[in-house]
Structures are given as structure tokens and as C-alpha cells.
Amino acid sequence: MSPGHPANSGTHVDVSPAAAIHRHARTQPDSLAIRYAGGDLTFAQLDDRAARLATVLADGGVNAGDRVAYLGLNSPSFLITLLAAHRLGAIFVPINFRLTGPELHGVLRPSGAATIVCEEGHRTVLEAVRDGTALKRFLLVDDDPEVPAAPVPPEGWETWSGLLARALPTARIALRRFDDPAVIMFTSGTTGLPKGVVLTHGNIWWNAINVDTQLDTRRGDVTHAVAPIFHVGALNSFLVRTLVRGGTVVLRRAFDPAGFLDDLVTYRVNSFFAVPTMLAALAQLPGVFETDLSDLRAIVVAGAPVPPSLIQQYADHGIWLQQAWGLTETAPFATHLPVERTLAKLGSAGIPMPHTEVRIVDPAANTPVTAGVAGEIVVRGPNVTPGYWNNPEATSAAFDDDGWFHSGDVGYLDDDGCLFIVDRLKDMIISGGENVYPAEVERALADLPGLVDVAIVGAVDERWGETVVAVVAVTQGSAISLATLREHAATRLARYKLPRQLKVVDTVPRNATGKLDKVAVRRLLDAGP
Template sequence: MTGTNADINPAAAVAANARCFADTVAVRYEGGDLTYAELDDRAARLATVLAEGGVGAGDRVAYVGLNSATFFVTMLAAFRLGAIYVPVNFRLAGPELRAVLEKSGAVTAVVEEGHRAEVDSIKDGTALKRFLLVDDDPAVPVSQQPGAGWEGWSALIVAAAPHPTVIPRTFDDPAVLMFTSGTTGLPKGVILTHGNVWWNSVNVDSRLDTRRGDITYASAPLFHIGALNSFALRMLVRGGTVAIRRTFDPQQFIDDLLELKVNSMFVVPAMLQALTRVPGVFEKDYSALRSVVVAGAPVPPSLIEQFAAAGVLLQQAWGLSETAPFATHLPAEKTVERLGSAGIPMPYTEVRVVDSTTNVPVEAGVSGEIVVRGPNVTPGYWENPEATAAAFDEDGWFHSGDIGYLDPDGYLYIVDRLKDMIISGGENVYPAEVERVLSDMPGVTDVAVVGTADDEWGETVVAVCSIAEGHDITLEDVRAYAAERVARYKLPRRLKIVEMVPRNASGKLDKVSIRSLLEG
């Protein structure tokens, strides 16, 4: 026996936990906690509702809403039927939302009240046949009865008998259809199989200090693979507790860590930057916190040092939606020693750096494109064979589009996105390098660096900054500060001050929106 036909459906694991640990709290949520027995029962009843509406194996079920217990109930109900779960970015505007729902081919949508009008406005032309409104979450009160075409899901769930079975899922069966953030273009649907999800969990369990009874904290958006598959989904499989917040609030975040004695969490650098502005944040006792994974963007070294001094060891990781999500991880004990590194390859994942033109591996210390191969890597993009063919080479390596280098000991350092590289006067400028420098500049609260067309230089470097109250920063100030830390050809030649630097819901800089600020 090879084990390749083993059932790795998370819904089956949750059902087993409901039998063995019925009264253990699975989901802690402001709209109401759920034990494993309650979570499994609600998912089983919703599975019956979905099946009665025609959902079967391979169909897509979309969720449009913020972090909530409903997110997991919907996901597990879909998994029970062998359906594919489509968690939708709740910040998408109408045309973007239409594109995701159209491309996914979702036949049923579970929607929170705050997104009903948006879904209503774009539903025509999609494959959606059924619309379920979440009407029993105290955190999301429904202002009026569902309109035409909408069904309140609470009455349906109460009336439904629990679906008696969980369809077995193996390594090649699709589990989640997750759309990329689209910071540099149109989003693509990333197919993540049950095997991709499972192997990432094995990687995480092998490298990080996680335990079956842990409490993990989810305030980063769960529609992002980092928040969903770093700890949250795995915690439900293992029988621990997922504490959910609908959105990120810095003070609430700190209070929750202390009150709940959180053991693990996924965060993005922008969240950490916000935490540093909470009074007394570095004077608290975070001894229960063992595993803090930071990804989504490079972390300024000064931020790592600040948290390390307070006993919180930030473990940088690198990956994408396509790697489910982690390809590399920096062990906690190396946090300060390898300051700024995104770590070493996960145990069951291969990573190398190649010349982006020749596809030949480069030497240690030389920057190139990061490529990945392993069982956690997506098989491709949903109904997009051209994009799939472009992303994989003939040897099965996935080309990430990220630029980085490996040091002589095999530790990865991220330089930037290949598409974001600026060519100014024949020199390559990596915006992320300049952003890391300027993020430490006194008075700068957030920063993005982009290139714009320039008649003399081809492209010129532009810094887009938000500034702390009471500070006044000029282009000359920025150039003088950066000149002590990077080569002169990398210095910004333009400065744009904005109230808030655009970021997407995943915490990544939204380069499309940022460039639009410079137009005209």
C-alpha cells in the first residue's frame, strides 16, 4: 500500500474530532463560539442544504464575507460534498467581484449582509443559481428580510437533517479555488488540491512548534492562503481552537493575545507596524506565544529586532497562493542570527534560484528568480492553460516571479517582484530594497516605491509615503536618509505624500492603485 488513496478530507477530520472531543471549543468568535460537535453539526446540515440545491462533487461554492465562523462552516460543508470552496476577497469592487465569480463558475454563494447589495448588482451573467444570506450572526445583523432570489440560511440549516456522509478526498482532488491578489494585474484562480493543503500542513508541523490543543489566532483575512492554511485549517484538523476576529484592530489584537493565551498566529508586516504604535505593546507577557509566522511582504530588520527584544521571535516565511502557502521558513532560533532572511526550504519542498533568462541555477549570493517544486505546489490555474504553461517549466518547477538569492548556507533572501523591478539609467533598482530602508525613516508610517516613465533615465524612482502627524518630510530629506544606506542610483527622484499608502486585504502593497496616484 502506498497510502495515496488515504482520505485527507478536513471535513472527515472535524467529524472525527466531533465524536472524540465533542465539547472542545473549535471556533471562538464574537458572533458565538462553536464546539466541535456544533461545528460539525452545522456543516453537515449546510451540506444537506447545498446538496438539495444541486451542489455536488467538483461544483464551486463561494463565500463572500469577513472572517467568521460562517467561513469555516461553509468550507466544511462544501468539503463534505466533495465540492470546491471559493473564498472571495471581501474588498473587491463590483467588476472585480464579477470577474472572480464568473471565472470560478460558482453555483452557490453564501453571503454576509454587508456584501448582499454588491453581489446582487453583479450576479447576472454568472453561473450562480442560489444565494444564501447569513442571517443568524449577531456580529452581522441583517437590516431587512432577504429580497427576491435570496434565502436566509438559518431556517434552512435548522430544518435540514445532517448530511450522513463525508465524501473521501485524496491528494489530487481540488479543495480550494483561491484567486490571487491581483496587485499587478487581473487575478487568476489558483487550484489548491487536498494534497497541496495536506502537505503544507505536514511542512508546518515539521518545522514549527505547534501542538494539538493550541489556540491559534486569525485576524488576517482568511480568504488569503497565508491566514487560512498556515494554522487555522490545520488547527481544526488537529482538534485545537481557532480564535477569529472579523478584522484586525491593533489594541484588540494585543488584548486577545494576552486574554486567550494565543500560541500561534499568521501576520503580515503591516499588522506588526500597526502594533508598534499601541502604547506599552512591548511591555506585555507574550510567553504563551510560540509560533508567529510573518509573510506577504519583506519584514524590516528593525521590526524583527524590536519584537525579539520583547521576547517575540518573528519567523519569516516565503511563498505564494500557488505554494499553499509556504515554500521557505526561518526557524525561531535563527530569527536574529539570520536577520531579514525568509529561511530555508520546507522539509518537503524544493527551492532554487535561477537566471530568469536562461533558467540555469545561479551561484550563492547572486540574485535570480525563485522557483519551487513540491507536493504543496498548485497543479495550475483554473481554466487557464496558458497561464499554467507560462508558470511551469518542463521539469515541473513553478516560476514565482519573485527575485531573491540564497546565501552559502542555503538561506533565502527576498529582493523583490520581477515585475516591479525598475530599470533606471541601465541599472536595476529593486523597490523592496528601498522600501525597507525608508520604512525605518523617522516620521514615515508607510512607504511604497514604484517606477514611472522618464525621458532621460527610462524610468525614475518614486517614493509614495504616508507621514506621522507632526512631521514634515521633503524629497531632500528622503534622499539624504536613503543615501547613507543604498547606492545613489536607487534614490527616489520624486516624492508623493499620501494620507494612506494603498494596500490590499492581504497586507501587500497595491502597486496598481499606487501607480494610479501618480497619474496626471
């Protein structure tokens, strides 16, 4: 056999999660796959339900390459739908359950999904925007005690439980290779219309290999999933990989700090993905740092800038938060800070993943810059999306001729190759000719006593072009003034970066992934006092 023969290449390996779950159903059928308040599932039960739903979908005309959407909170039905779609070679489209009507239409229409699985709590908003989409078949989850059920089956909807009960489980599982599309995830759209990021089975597989190489994950691990799993960080960090490796997922619909802590202890959780706001809330629980959390080996914090003070607080109690950076387009992790560097590189998003290249370039010239110089972060590797769904213009704009994906994030690499995130390129404020990166100001203010949350945005200013505005939420009874903000940040920031205006709000807008929603923040400013 000659070198380079396809049999040697590995490109014919089946990397579908559905095939892995089916394998576990045969070899460890009674092992617990999903622990859920509405009912646990073994691997045999999970595989059987996915196989039955695959029959239902196929009977409705779903074929390889078709899109199957899901609208609802974290639940086994989300994962069953994903696995059923993959059994058929179809593409799974998870939908942000917090979207309003126009936003929902703006995702469903370009996805081209003809079939959707939906929870009752989201049916009304979906029905209001179904016209103009490709949707033809509507399946309603009705057998989950955690999901409110419709009193009678609504017209035009088929109930999930009856369909699964009547269907014969299909034995067929489509062979899925590295380049086959697995998921379309729509970006949050906080800076414009959302784009459908295509993630292939290979993108997901290589991300898993990166995670397994860098983090202390093991076969049979227990992972906790409470961050919304329609988001790439929550889905692809540990959840899918844990199931593929035969472990258990503790799946929760919504974050409750006390319940989360109880789960960590009761089920001896080994890993979880979180956004910073979750860990900040957890740290407020009385006695949290006296609790035995010794089973935790891998805590990845991402999705929004992580205040160094939060990392230090946990480290002081022997709990190591591992910061990572990436995007939906990188499936999700491009960098990760190894646990042994947590304090030495406090605030860093880490080093490039083993099978991923990361470079900093001058945004205008697209040429590499030297260590310590800020520029745009670009990424290349097998975990990076091939492009955007039916959007060649956006794909072309995101990739250069050498295959580097341009993230739109600004950062720098230090002399040791560790990445430090500065901000989003589009969020940069130019005040008096000087560049101000809002994330830098937000970090400088994050540990101010009485401050709950902060967003920094620019506002038009006749003298400076733009001026720095702080939009803050404070604890009850706190009286934080503009002078207080400026004094607190003055030891860390140049004067031109300090806020010149202050607006106090009840809640600083964030999207479902924990990122600041700068579009909504600016609307608050436009609304006036």
C-alpha cells in the same frame, strides 16, 4: 503483497478537513473549536452545522467538483461553508470581500460557482454583478450577531438560519485524496487579471506537514485568526491545521491592536499569522512589551516584506517573529526562517520547507545561479498548485518542463541556503541601464522617523528611461522632504537607487493581504499633485 501495491502508497488516505472535524465531534464533542464574538462553537456544533449545510447544498444540486463561493468577513459561517463543501467533495471558493463590482465579477464568472453564501453587507455589490456569472442560488447569513441582517429576506435569497434549522445533517463525507481539488483561491490581481489558483487537499496537507515540522505547533493549541481568511496565509498557516488537530481558533472579523493584544493574553494564544503592518501597529500600543506573551510559540509574518527593524524590535523583548515566504500557489509557505536563526539571518525569509525545493535561476536562461546572485525564485514540491482553474495558458507559462513553478519573485540564496527576497520581477525599475528593485529601496526607508508607509515605483523619464519615485504616508505634523529620504537611504543604497521624485499621500494603497498595490500607487501618480 508486492511493493508499490496501492494499499502501501498512502494515496487512498482521506485528507479532508471535514473528515477530521467529524472525528473530533465524536471523540471530543464538547471541546471548543471556534471562539467568536457572535457565538462560540464546539466541535460537535461545528460538525453538525457543516453537515446540515451539506444537506442544503446537495438539495440545491451541488455535487463533487462543483464550486461553492463565500463572500463575507472572517466568521464561523465561512468555515462552515468550507467544511460543508468538502463533505460533498465540492470545491470551496473564498472571495475577497474588498473587491469592487467589476473585480468581483472578474472572480465569480471564471469560478463557475452556481451557489454562493453571502453576508448582508456584501449583498448589494454582488447583486449588481450577478448577471453573466453561473450563480443560481443565493444563501444569506442571517444568524450572526456580528453581521448586519436584512430587515426582510430579499427577493431571490434564502436565509441561512431557516435552511439549517430545517435540514437533516448528512452523514456522508466524501473521501478526499491528495489530488482532489479543495479550494480555488483567486490571486490579488495587482499586476493584471486575477487567476484562480487550484489547491488540492494534498497541497494543503503537505503545507501543514511542513509547518508542523518546522514550527512549534502542538495538538490542542490555541491559534488566533484576524487576518482575512480568504487569503491563503491566514487560512492555511494555522487555522485549518489547528482545527484538524483538535485545537481552538480565536476568530475575529477585523484587526484592532488593543483587542488583538487582549485576546493573546486572555486566551493564552500559542500561534498566529500576521502581515507586517499588523505587528507594526501592535508595537505602538503602550505597554505591549511588558505584557505576558509567554504562551506564544509560533508567530509567522509574511504576505509582504518584513522590515528587519520590526523583527529586531520584537526580538529585543524576547518575542521571535518568524519570517516566511510563499504565494497562494505554494499553499502558502515555501520557506521559513527557524526561530533560532532570527537574528543571525535578520531579513531572511528562511530556508526551504522540509518537503519543498527552492532554487534561484537566471530569468532569461532558466539555469541555476550561484549563491549571492539574484534571480527568479522557483519552487517544486507537493504543496505547489497543479495549476490555474480553466487556464491552461497561464499554467503552462508558470511551470517549466521539469515541474518548477516560476514565482515571479526575485531573490538570492546566501552561502547557508537562506533566502533573501529582493522584489517582484515585474516591479523592477530600469534606470539608466541599471536595475532598481523597489522593495530594496522600501526597506532602506522603512525606519525613517515620521514615515508611516512607503511604496517605490518607476516613472517614465526622458533622460534615464525610468526614474525612482517614492510615494509616502507620514505621521501628522511630519515634514519629510525628498532630500530627507535620499539622505536616510544614501548610507545603504547606491545613488542610482535613490528616489528622484516624492509624492505624499494620506494612505499608501495596500490590498487585503497587506501587499503594496502597485497598480493603485501608479494611479496616484497619474492623478498628479
